[in-house]
Amino acid sequence: MQARPQGKSMPELPEVAHIVSHLAPRIVGRKIGRVVLADPGLARGAESIEAAVGARIVEVRRRAKLIIIDLGRRALVFHLKLTGKLWVKSAREARSPFTRLALDLGRGEELRLEDMRRLGWYRVVGPEDLRAIEDAHGPEPLEPGYTFDAFEGRRRKRRGAVKPVLLDPKFVSGIGNIYADEILFEARIHPLEPIQGISPARARKLHATIVSVLASAVAARRGEPDQERVGSGSRTASKRHALAVFQRTGEPCPRCAAKILRIVVRGRGTHLCPTCQNAPPESR
Numbered sequence: 001m002q003a004r005p006q007g008k009s010m011p012e013l014p015e016v017a018h019i020v021s022h023l024a025p026r027i028v029g030r031k032i033g034r035v036v037l038a039d040p041g042l043a044r045g046a047e048s049i050e051a052a053v054g055a056r057i058v059e060v061r062r063r064a065k066l067i068i069i070d071l072g073r074r075a076l077v078f079h080l081k082l083t084g085k086l087w088v089k090s091a092r093e094a095r096s097p098f099t100r101l102a103l104d105l106g107r108g109e110e111l112r113l114e115d116m117r118r119l120g121w122y123r124v125v126g127p128e129d130l131r132a133i134e135d136a137h138g139p140e141p142l143e144p145g146y147t148f149d150a151f152e153g154r155r156r157k158r159r160g161a162v163k164p165v166l167l168d169p170k171f172v173s174g175i176g177n178i179y180a181d182e183i184l185f186e187a188r189i190h191p192l193e194p195i196q197g198i199s200p201a202r203a204r205k206l207h208a209t210i211v212s213v214l215a216s217a218v219a220a221r222r223g224e225p226d227q228e229r230v231g232s233g234s235r236t237a238s239k240r241h242a243l244a245v246f247q248r249t250g251e252p253c254p255r256c257a258a259k260i261l262r263i264v265v266r267g268r269g270t271h272l273c274p275t276c277q278n279a280p281p282e283s284r
């Protein structure tokens with residue numbers, strides 16, 4: 001079977017965590033000297049990027065798929081979407097034509113946002129807007145508060161196929177198309193299985209698998225070279241280390257050797273093993 005062209009994928013929790021882990025030691029403690037370049041097309045919110053000038057970077061962290069650069073009284077929030085890259089470059093290094101934001105960090109370095117397709121965004125926010133942005137997202141699956149009971153409380157309120165629920169950022173943060181497929185394969189749940197029909201024992205397995213698949217993806221990215229670390233989903237996803245089913249249509253299932261199948265669920269390409277992940281009840 002002809003391999004399908006690899007589609008671009010949005011960075012998910014492990015990719016964003018990776019970018020943050022790379023960025024933090026390079027920029028925490030440094031001061032934003034001036035705005036060298038700013039594409040207003042990617043700016044969101046009411047506050048100008050100039051409001052970040054003079055601020056010192058206190059912390060860099062991830063919330064859902066967002067990168068939050070804490071500036072003390074304000075924060076700089078990024079969403080890299082499909083083709084965004086956020087990295088520190090020497091000011092002497094020629095800027096890529098896709099540079100959308102460049103902030104002078106002193107010592108001859110700049111924090112640069114590059115984004116070929118201009119789908120990403122940046123925003124300067126105060127504490128209230130930051131809280132609103134953070135509250136708009138569901139629980140963080142790798143935090144201790146994400147217990148089975150917390151998961152189960154949300155699951156019981158949901159209806160419909162399981163995969164779209166996993167992709168809903170209000171249900172759980174940071175899962176996109178890649179890890180939704182990987183989690184459901186690992187938990188042996190068909191993407192179209194109704195979420196309310198999953199037995200308590202399998203729900204326990206699903207919860208544990210959400211945590212383990214994301215945690216091992218985060219761990220797998222540690223130690224990757226810088227270029228890969230800061231690349232967005234399109235580049236890092238092409239590595240696809242240890243992905244069992246995602247974009248492996250026609251390849252053998254790593255568990256049972258049946259051919260991986262591709263179906264479309266609510267417009268999203270979805271990969272599964274037809275043997276390991278039994279069809280949902282209504283299609284049997």
Ligand SMILES: [Zn+2]
Binds near residue numbers: 253255257274275277
């Ligand atoms: Zn299988």
